[in-house]
Amino acid sequence: MNEALLRSLTPSVLGVLVRRGADFAAAEDAVQDALVEAIRVWPTDPPRDAKGWLVTVAWRRFLDATRADAARRRREDVVDEEPAPGSAPAVDDTLQLYFLCAHPSLTPSSAVALTLRAVGGLTTRQIAQAYLVPEATMAQRISRAKRTVSGVRFDQPGDVATVLRVLYLVFNEGYSGDVDLASEAIRLTRQLASAIDHPEAAGLLALMLLHHARRAARTTPDGSLVPLAEQDRGRWDTASIAEGVEILQAALARDQLGEFQAQAAIAALHADALVAEETDWVQIVEWYDELARLTDSPVVRLNRAVAVGEADGARAGLAALAGVDESVPRYAAVAAYLHERDGDVVAAARLYAEAALKAPNLAERDHLTRQAARLNSLR
Structure with missing residues (x-):
């Protein structure tokens, strides 16, 4: 069973049902029923047109549910006639x-x-x-x-x-x-x-391309996390970086700065460094200042503390971190990194272990656990 195919088709199938007149909640229920049926049937009887099959089955499920509900009889003018089975429209x-x-x-x-x-x-x-x-x-x-x-019309954006x-x-x-x-x-x-025509849409696209360009270098073959400074930059996708930078420059030229453009500018500065040591941390701090003015986000202030630590030293980074709420996700990991840079191995090991317990995924948890173990071995 190709779960990726089902996932990619789900939104377009749901869109077809809504466009035909199904309300959103009923359409989603019908599509979920069709997906369950696909998981049951497709392994032994795969369809020639996967989307068309899902649309047909989902629409029939919607009709069955609608006709069975007396309170929804008023919808019968929408569902009196079922479209003939066949290929789904290429929309x-x-x-x-x-x-x-x-x-x-x-x-x-x-x-x-x-x-x-x-x-x-x-x-x-x-x-x-x-x-x-x-x-x-x-x-x-x-x-x-x-x-x-x-009940909301499908053409209301x-x-x-x-x-x-x-x-x-x-x-x-x-x-x-x-x-x-x-x-x-x-x-x-x-x-x-x-x-x-929206500069922030372009900024978001640039941001995605610049981050996605580093994807191949973010983990080792066994799934271990590789920090940005340690990544093999030869594995970065230079075509995606070039496209992202070009899109970003065009968006910034319109002088309508938004948070996604600012984030993309930070990502572009990272991508511009051939080695980690060449990263322009001073400019990155300046962009984080712009981003903080735009969003007033605690996550932005957390990331800014890291940049300050790189640009002006660990003590300056810790001073910037002092203004961030400790409940912000990954606070302990940042604090651990800055304390290690400042030479406080004991505090850093404790904070890495604390951060590991709060990690949102296994790869990050394993990485932080290894960092704590590494520092503990030095004591």
């Missing part, structure tokens, strides 16, 4: 579906959660982990969001900024999490950037 509704999930009637957090679940294919558990909330809480949030957009945030979070989940959605996020962002 990609995925991006439009992102806009539906980013409808103004939803809060930004609900829009992101709904899109990650319905379009991105992430589980409720994965989304809850990203938001640092209990899974039950996230399930309720997603259910409320689905009810809110049920949502907020561009929210769609960009959704794409950004999908990319981050695909880049470093359990589900590989990075390439899909790049494809959709490229499509969005070509469809709308």
Whole structure:
């Protein structure tokens, strides 16, 4: 069973049902039923047209559910006649579906959660982990969001900024999490950037390309994490870097700076260094200052502390870190790194061990555990 194929087809199949008149919640239920049926049937009887098969089965499930519910009889004018089975239209509704999930009637957090679940294919558990909330809480949030957009016309777009945030979070989940959605996020962002005249859409695309260019060097063959400073830069994708820099320069020239353009500028400075020692940390700190003014994000201030530590020394980095809330994810890992740079091996080992316990994934946990063990062996 090709789970990647099912994941890639899910949003377009869902989009077809919504465009035909199904409300969002009912359409998603029907698509989930079709996916379950595909997992059961395809191993022994694979279809010639996978998308067409899913559309046909999902639409039939939607019809069955609608006709069985007396309270929904008013929809019969939409579902009286079932389209004949056959090839699904070669239309990609995925991006439009992102806009539906980013409808103004939803809060930004609900829009992101709904899109990650319905379009991105992430589980409720994965989304809850990203938001640092209990899974039950996230399930309720997603259910409320689905009810809110049920009945919303498919041609009513949502907020561009929210769609960009959704794409950004999908990319981050695909880049470093359990589900590989990075390439899909790049494809959709490229499509969005070509469809709308928006410098932040271009900035986000540049950011994704610059980060994705380093992907091959981020881990060893056994899956161990490789820190940026230790990566084999010969394995970076120079074509993606060049494209990302070109897109970023065009966006910055419009003088409408946004957070994604600022983040992309930082990534471009890292990509510009042939070796880690050549990294222009002074400029990176300046861009983090711009980013902090744009977002006032504690995560930005945390990353800025690292950059300050590289540009001005570990003591300066620790002073910058003092203004960051200790509850911010990866705070302990940054504190450990700066304390080690400052020569406090005991504190660094303790903080690396603490950070390992809070790590969001196994690769990061193993890396931090090894760092703690390395320092403990020196004592």
